[in-house]
Amino acid sequence: MSVSFRHIAIEGVIGAGKTTVARLLAEQLGGRLVLESFADNPFLPRFYAAPERYAFPLELSFLAERFQQLKSVISSPDLFRQPVVSDYIFQKSALFARINLDPAEYNLFQTMDRLIGAQLPNPDLLIYLNAPLQQLRSNIEGRGRDYEQTIPDAYLLKLGESYRQFLKEAPFPVLEIDMRTLDFLGAPESLKTLLKALNAFPWTGTHILEIV
DSSP: OOOOOOOEEESSTTSSSSHHHHHHHHHHOOEEEEEOTTTOHHHHHHHOOOHHHHHHHHHHHHHHHHHHHHHHHHTTTTTSSEEEEEEOTTTTTHHHHHSSHHHHHHHHHHHHHHHHHTSSOOOSSSEEEEEEEHHHHHHHHHHHHHGTTOOOOOHHHHHHHHHHHHHHHHSSSEEETTTTTTTTTTTTTHHHHHHHHHTTTOOOEEEEEOOO
């Protein structure tokens, strides 16, 4: 890899394959893998059962957890010795909050988000995994988390639209991948295609990964 990255973040709608790509890329780059911690979040299954009741504590808990995790990694003295590959961006909190919170809650959330978010630098690159609804649903069903099985299609589509709006004004370069054409688990050539694109960095705005 000819380009020296400090932080590459992977994003996409629920079920897009973020963690899979992050693991493979971190291994290939010899980087430090940072995975979002959600398994022990007590509000997550409650949110899917009763969204209006638990949305606000869920979003606040994720905001705090994401900040603490990224702040710890970025403050590490090893930051410039190996790249960091995360399966989320800090701005993810605001994207979900905009959908899940009522206006009063969202206004309060925004205040807190701006105060702590200003302390974190942006990633050098965001890799966005663009997957169609059918593929998202298949992946969600395949990984078998009970509380995810009842996620409405409309919610996944709304998240996708929220990401699309964010990407139009993202404050960092974006590499968008069409997940219909790349299979990072079943086709090793997919990872080679991604690495070739990374070697073409830097660019500005959004770069669409082409299959070659």
